[in-house]
Amino acid sequence: MKILHTADWHLGKTLAGYSLINDQAFILHNLKKLLKEENIDILIIAGDIYDKSVPSIEAIRLLDNFLYEVTTETNVKVLAIAGNHDSAARLAFGNRLYQSQGLHIIGEFESTLPKLTFADDFGSVNFFFLPYFSLEKAMHVFDLKFKNLSEAFTAIINHNKPNIKTNERNILIAHGFFSYFQQVKNAFSELDVIDSELPIGGMDIIDIGPAEFFDYIALGHLHCAQKVAKDHIRYAGSLLKYSIAEAAQNKSVTIIELKEKGNLKVKTQQLATLHDLCVISGFIDDITQNPQKYVHNPADYIFAKLKDNNVVDGMFRLRQVFDNVLGLSVAANEDINFDAVINKELKQDISGMFKMFFKELTNNKLDDEYLTIVNDVIKDLNK
């Protein structure tokens, strides 16, 4: 059985004001081609299909077209779950009606995970759907108190274990922040995360351990395609680069060739995109005069990290050369170490500050005579 695992489509997303819908349409077209070429049997979309709870009209149309084409032109079965960006109920509208066409979209989280079984040459393959769930939802569904998401996840797995025949091949589709380790810093060393993927106020990382026995776990949520410690637990990653932080990531879809139990081959496949997203670094003059040195396709989404200290009308100039400029930064805005700054500045005492003041006004260093005067005054001040 051949499975294509993808996630985080974020259809309808805008980036710095640019609508990415065309890029998404382009890549979905290529995805459909790939499905045909590779003779895929199952397409898994592991959450975050739409970018917003109420998606834009273009996004709805795009998804509608794609799913229709795939289900009619191919024999591919589409298995999708809702992510944290999707509105679960809206996404899963009509799911029971779609099933006969080979389209399964599970939106709302239930304690008993929906199970779908397909047969191949080697036997049955069971797919379990675990859409994105919040702690409150989990507590509500189970009517229990959980301390954190990991606990909830363990409860879910345990609840569903009787339903899982471990001698058959089982695949879990889930959306969330899963890691092999509970610790945040370990998780960060383990996984490639961008800031916007972090929850506020607390790190609620879910330990994937309890579900390890699945033959394959298709995850969505993190935008970088990666495995979670083991080869059979993977994030597909987003289809396109959706932020400047992702500019360096390689986007791909994951193809799994599933043979008999214990035998699966995983490979990633890159898809052609309409535009690339890159961060270029250089001086404004050089960039504007020699754009081809920095970027192949001037239509790519560019973020310019200018080495100049200040540029007048930088945006305007860049827009002459590039079609899609996401933004620019100048060298003067370079990263400053917050702690160094705050410690340096605040830890000055009066004499230090006066030295700076003196230097500022007279451009001279405070010589010894002045210094003695200042120290005397400070002594009096402290009495």
Next chain:
Amino acid sequence: MIPLSLTLSAFGPFAKEVTLDFKNIKNNIFLITGPTGSGKTTLFDAISFALFGKASGLSRTPDDFKSDFADEKTPCFVEFEFALKDKIFKIKRFAPYVKTTNKNTSRVISSKAILTLDSGEVIDNLKAVNAKIEELLGVNERQFKQIVMLPQGEFKRLLEAKSDEKQIIFRRIFSTEQIDEFTNILKLKSKELTDYTTSAKNTIFALLQSVLGSLADAELEAELRKSEPSIQKSLELLGASIKVQQGKLLELESVRTNLESSCKELTLELESTERLNSKIQERAALLSQLELLKQSEDVIEKAKSDVIKYRAAKDLQPQERLLSDKQTQLEQLKTVLLKETQQNSALSLELDALKSELAVQVQKSEQIKLYEQTIPRLEALVDDFKICDDLKVELAEIKIQKAKSKEKLNLIILSEQWLEIKAQIDTLKLQESSITQIKNLLQTFKKLHQKHQMQKENYSADYKLFLEQQAGFLAQTLNDAAPCPVCGSTEHPKIAVLPAKHLTQQMLEALKTALEETAQNLHQIQLKLQELFNALHSAGMFSFEFSDIFANEEQINLTHQKLTLNCHGLELKEQEIKQQVNVLFPAENLLKNKEFNLEIVRAKHEEQVKTDTRLELQVEALTADLKAKEERNKSLYPQVSSAEEIVNQISKLKAEINAHEAALKELAGLLEEKQAAFLKSESLIKLHNQNITELLAQIESESVKFKAAYQSVGFASLEEYKTALVLNCTAIEAEIAEYESKKREVLTKLSVLKEDIGANTFSKDLNMLKAKCKESSDALATCQKECIDLSATIEICLRTKNKVKTVWQQIEKNNNLCYKTNELYRLASGQNSAKLSFERFVLSSYFDLIIEIANLKLREMTMARYKLQRKLEKNKRHSSGLDLEIMDSFTGKPRDVSTLSGGESFKAALVLALALSEVIANFSGGTHIDTMFIDEGFGTLDEEALDCAIGVLMQLKNTGRMIGIISHVSELKDRIKDKLIVSATQNGSYAHFLLS
């Protein structure tokens, strides 16, 4: 300031009392969410009201707070408990409300406030409470709103505030009062220094003025009169005039020296004249003295003669003494003689006594001699006793020996017996064994005999058979016609039958040999038996003959029986003997260890008997001896029973003898002594008498001599001589000497004077000279005085000059410091080219810091597009203002903050507020604002901006600060875990926490 709990009662849409506990919020952000109009902002209002008595927004007033949902009776108040620098405070404030009384008149109950401090103290005066809150928080209500809250629609406040307003806020936050203090102190110091300079200058002028009087320097005076006299010039002038004075001084000095010399001359002259006069007078005096002396010459002469007499008497004194000595000697001797005679008589008496005693002792010696004779006899007796005792001891010993030997003898006898018996047993045993042997042999013989018989029978039978066989063989070979080999007949009526058993010749032979063997064996046995029997027979055991034993079996049996009987008998005997052995058991033990044989034992026995008899004899002899001695002793000394008594007696006697001898010796010695002494004393007496007579003669001669002597000298009698001695010689002599010396003195003086005076005479011009002298010395004195005065003035001037110089130097030094301090002060107070005061500078640098930090966040939020910066005033290098503007990297040009859109300005305000709170948190001292409330504003952001904003919020380090956000944005609801949910019902609103 961290909120701990908030209680609202009848406040806004909250009809009933609602208590919110903030202590359980673990994360630093919490979300207040709920439908529109449910009362989210009211919560902020409540906090603001509790602290300051005012609403958080401008449009609302405290009067409006009372909830219309609640009835009149429920009081409208807010109780807010918060922690400030680890101290817990509680404030309860009642809103003013209108109360209608029964009579339909309305009264306005004004607001009340109760503040409970961490110490427990309660303040309930409204004004005091408000003042205290402001003191504790460090900010007033306006500032609180600008820093702590970003109220709905009014968040741009801080962003758009003017420099001065910002300065006020920052001053309170960063407590730059110290800087102010600093500047003030600089000012004071600068003033001090300038004052010092002026006062020092005044001192200088005063000094110069003082000196002026004595100098009469017109130039200096003129200089000093100037309004701004130059000290340098004054000093110079002063120096010059000092020099002039010094010149004057020199002149005066020379005049003085002249005067001095003339004065000296005059005085010298005066002196010499005076001296001469005095000498002349002296001479006259001396002459008169001499006259006086001459008068007393006679007296002196008499005294001299007296002295001579005294001397002579003194010469005679030793002689007199000698005489008296001799007389005393005589007396002494007389007394000695008396003593001696006394002693002598005593001694003679003693001597007599001793002699009588000696006679007594001599008598005693007779008795003693007797004693001496008895002693050896006694000693002999003692010896006898001793021997007796020895004998007794020996006797006892021998008895013991005897006993021992008897024992031994017994033992030996026993052992003899035992050995004998043993021998007997042995023989018996031997016999027994041989009998048994015989028995056994008999048995075997029997058996063998039987066998033999059987064999014999068998053999004969077999032989018969063999023969028959042969016959049979032969028979077989027989034919009817052939003759029989045996009998030769030709008829064979009875042909021998071949026996069943087939025998060969060899078999027969074998049987035969066997039979012969058996016979041999039997024979051998027989021989053996015969041997044994013979042995036994010789031992005397058997009575029956040997040869008829083996005749037949019966007899063998008989023999057997007899032997058994014999054996039995032997056994019995053995038993008996064994019993005897038991008796002799001890002997057995003894002999077990040593290999005795009977002979040795026997020999020992004999020996022992011999010793025994010997001993017996000894004993007899000794006892006889002992008896004899004892009898003898008894006859001699019946009362004495033991040697000891005798010994004692002997010693007693010996002692007596010794004592007697000693006494004799003593007496003899004493007698000798006394006699010697007596003789000595007699001789001494004689001697003394002799001496006395001698001495008498001497005295006589001496007295005669003496008389002659003093008469020759001139003394008529002894009395004269004696009176002459009484003279007090030394005093008189001293007088004489004095007189003489005086005389001499006067004479010498006179001669000296004669020389000095020479031919000169008394002078009378003395007075004139004196007057002259005086004149000259007066002049000298005045001159000197003048000199001194002048030099004093000069001294003062010089000193003044030096003082002035030092003060001047100090001023110079001070000037430098003063100048520098002044400069610093002017710089610090803002009187500089940039018109920037130190405080402003510090504040602006803090502000720069805040902006820097804000920019870090803004950069992220706007994808590095926007950057906050301070507005630079035109043509100024350094901006003192705290006004803000935005730098847009897209255009590269700055623009005013007000040009930002709603969402963008919210972002800017948010980052500024966050940066401010972070800087405040890291700043020690100053206010302690660690809470921030953001009322909406997130709704103005699109999803990208919202993402960025949330990202920025995420980065807030968990430094114990609390950020409360009111928002209805669903994304925030998902991302922020701790929520405070406000819900509205028909009866008012409710609020409760939903924590992770």
